[in-house]
Amino acid sequence: xxxxxxxxxxxxxxxxxxxxxxxxxxxxxxVDMAEVTAGPMEVTVNADGTTRVRDVFEVAAPVSGTVGRxxxxxxxxxxxxxxxxxxxxxxxxxxxxxxxxxxAEAAVAQAEAxxxxxxxxxxxxxxxxxxxxxxxNRAFDLHERGTTxxxxxxxxxxxxxxxxxxxxxxxxxxxxRMSEVAAARAVLTQPGERTLDxxxxxxxxxxxxxxxxxxxVASTSARPVTAxxxxxxxxxxxxxxxxxxxxxxxxxxxxxxxxxxIERWGGDMALDAVVREIExxxxxxxxxxxxxxxxxxxxxxFADGVDVPPLGHNFRVYAxxxxxxxxxxxxxxxxxxxxxxxxxxxxxxxxxxAHLTSIDIGQRNSDEAEVLSGLEAGDRVITHPSDRVAQGTxxxxxxxxx
Numbered sequence: 001x002x003x004x005x006x007x008x009x010x011x012x013x014x015x016x017x018x019x020x021x022x023x024x025x026x027x028x029x030x031v032d033m034a035e036v037t038a039g040p041m042e043v044t045v046n047a048d049g050t051t052r053v054r055d056v057f058e059v060a061a062p063v064s065g066t067v068g069r070x071x072x073x074x075x076x077x078x079x080x081x082x083x084x085x086x087x088x089x090x091x092x093x094x095x096x097x098x099x100x101x102x103x104a105e106a107a108v109a110q111a112e113a114x115x116x117x118x119x120x121x122x123x124x125x126x127x128x129x130x131x132x133x134x135x136x137n138r139a140f141d142l143h144e145r146g147t148t149x150x151x152x153x154x155x156x157x158x159x160x161x162x163x164x165x166x167x168x169x170x171x172x173x174x175x176x177r178m179s180e181v182a183a184a185r186a187v188l189t190q191p192g193e194r195t196l197d198x199x200x201x202x203x204x205x206x207x208x209x210x211x212x213x214x215x216x217v218a219s220t221s222a223r224p225v226t227a228x229x230x231x232x233x234x235x236x237x238x239x240x241x242x243x244x245x246x247x248x249x250x251x252x253x254x255x256x257x258x259x260x261x262i263e264r265w266g267g268d269m270a271l272d273a274v275v276r277e278i279e280x281x282x283x284x285x286x287x288x289x290x291x292x293x294x295x296x297x298x299x300x301x302f303a304d305g306v307d308v309p310p311l312g313h314n315f316r317v318y319a320x321x322x323x324x325x326x327x328x329x330x331x332x333x334x335x336x337x338x339x340x341x342x343x344x345x346x347x348x349x350x351x352x353x354a355h356l357t358s359i360d361i362g363q364r365n366s367d368e369a370e371v372l373s374g375l376e377a378g379d380r381v382i383t384h385p386s387d388r389v390a391q392g393t394x395x396x397x398x399x400x401x402x
Contacts, residue, residue, distance in 0.1 A: 016214035029388045030398040032348060034333045036371065036379040041329040043365045044261075044320040045254060049244035049300075051315040053235030057210050061225045065090050065204070070220045070232070076209035078234060085214070086206040086231045101188070108184040114257055115177035116172065125170040129163035136160050139398070142159060215313045237312055242273060242300040244319045248282045251296035253323050262301055264318035265311060272303035275321060324363050330371040336381040337369060338363070347382040356391040 061067060065088040071087050072078065096104060139156035142148035215233045225231070242262060246254075254275060262271040277299040285295045300319065302308050311317075337348045344361050347354040359374030375381070382389060389395065 001240050012302060015036050017263055023172055026394050028394045028396050031389060031395045032383045033380050034336060034383050035049045036375045036377055036381060037275055037310050037329050038330050038377045041326050041331050041368060041370060042322050043324040043363045044322050045246060046249045046320045047244050047246055048244050049157050049317050049319045051192060051240045051311045052243050053237055053313045053316060054239045056235040058233050059085060059206060059231050061227055061229045062143045063088060063204055064226045066222060067231060068222050070217050072127060072214050074214050074217055076214045078214060080208050080211045083208045085208050099380055104187040111181040111184040115181050118174035119178040120176055120178050123169040125167035127366040129167050130162040132159040205251050208234060208369055210234055240311060243293045246298055248294040248296050251278055251298060254321055258322055260319055260321040262319055267309060272352045276301045329369045330377060332371055332381055333383050334364060334367060335371050335383040347385050349380045349395055350381060354389050354393045354395050
């Protein structure tokens with residue numbers, strides 16, 4: 001019995017001693033690690049953009065009238081100078097209320113009365129001319145017999161000239177009065193009425209000003225338009241550019257000629273592009289959060305040699321414009337960085353121990369930072385260090401899936 005007690009006590013003492021020894025061992029913290037590497041690195045300005053036909057032609061109505069139902073639809077191919085893209089008919093007259101109709105009828109009656117007076121003046125002028133001609137014939141006969149003077153003959157000739165001019169004036173006045181009658185009667189024309197002369201001079205056909213595709217149609221239905229109203233837009237869809245609206249604070253860091261990568265256009269591979277122009281004037285745009293922002297349009301061209309996919313006008317893309325790049329930069333993941341006072345620092349793992357190391361960094365993007373000093377290629381650093389990691393902490397690589 002005494003021996004049994006001694007054995008049990010010894011086991012208990014050993015267990016307690018083992019627990020104390022284990023508790024005194026330093027804790028090994030599992031961490032995520034990454035290696036400092038040398039290689040290509042880019043800093044980019046990223047934003048959504050849209051494709052745009054380089055030369056878009058807005059076709060407007062040259063005259064006022066009624067544009068017929070559109071003979072073309074979006075996506076149709078048109079040929080310069082051949083394809084009829086719109087037809088404009090004379091506009092329908094307005095309806096007349098009772099007062100306006102009576103005023104128009106009175107104007108017609110007045111014009112017809114003036115025309116009748118003009119015709120009477122023609123009759124009077126013809127009679128005056130006939131009388132003057134008879135007087136001239138009589139004066140000529142008397143002058144031949146020597147019974148009248150040369151002055152009398154000249155007076156008779158002058159009278160004929162005056163009477164002839166008065167007859168011409170009367171005819172001109174009658175023509176003018178006839179036009180006034182026609183104008184007054186035209187006011188009485190009701191919607192839907194059309195004369196033969198109007199039908200013969202029916203429509204104005206508008207033909208495509210450039211070869212390409214129809215990008216948009218203002219309306220496919222017939223409707224009244226005024227001169228200058230946009231009817232449709234046309235452009236060659238095989239000549240595209242890309243427009244990106246950047247914050248003005250981002251745009252000032254870029255320059256014409258900067259390379260870019262076009263992504264999310266529908267394919268797996270990024271397309272190379274080049275900044276052609278940064279517009280000199282900014283504009284105000286309200287963001288989705290309701291904040292007013294100063295934006296600048298940046299226009300890009302696809303790089304030479306790029307096989308441009310069959311994109312269209314106003315297709316959405318994602319542009320990454322290169323602000324800075326290096327072919328062999330020393331780099332580390334941005335997730336390894338943290339502030340140690342005013343300095344940037346990382347935890348470098350050597351022999352299973354975390355070492356707090358201050359470093360100098362240069363350029364940064366959303367994934368990596370350029371290392372200027374403090375690290376070498378091949379160094380392993382802790383990413384996303386927790387508050388369990390400090391100088392001298394024992395660490396090990398976290399098992400996959402943990």
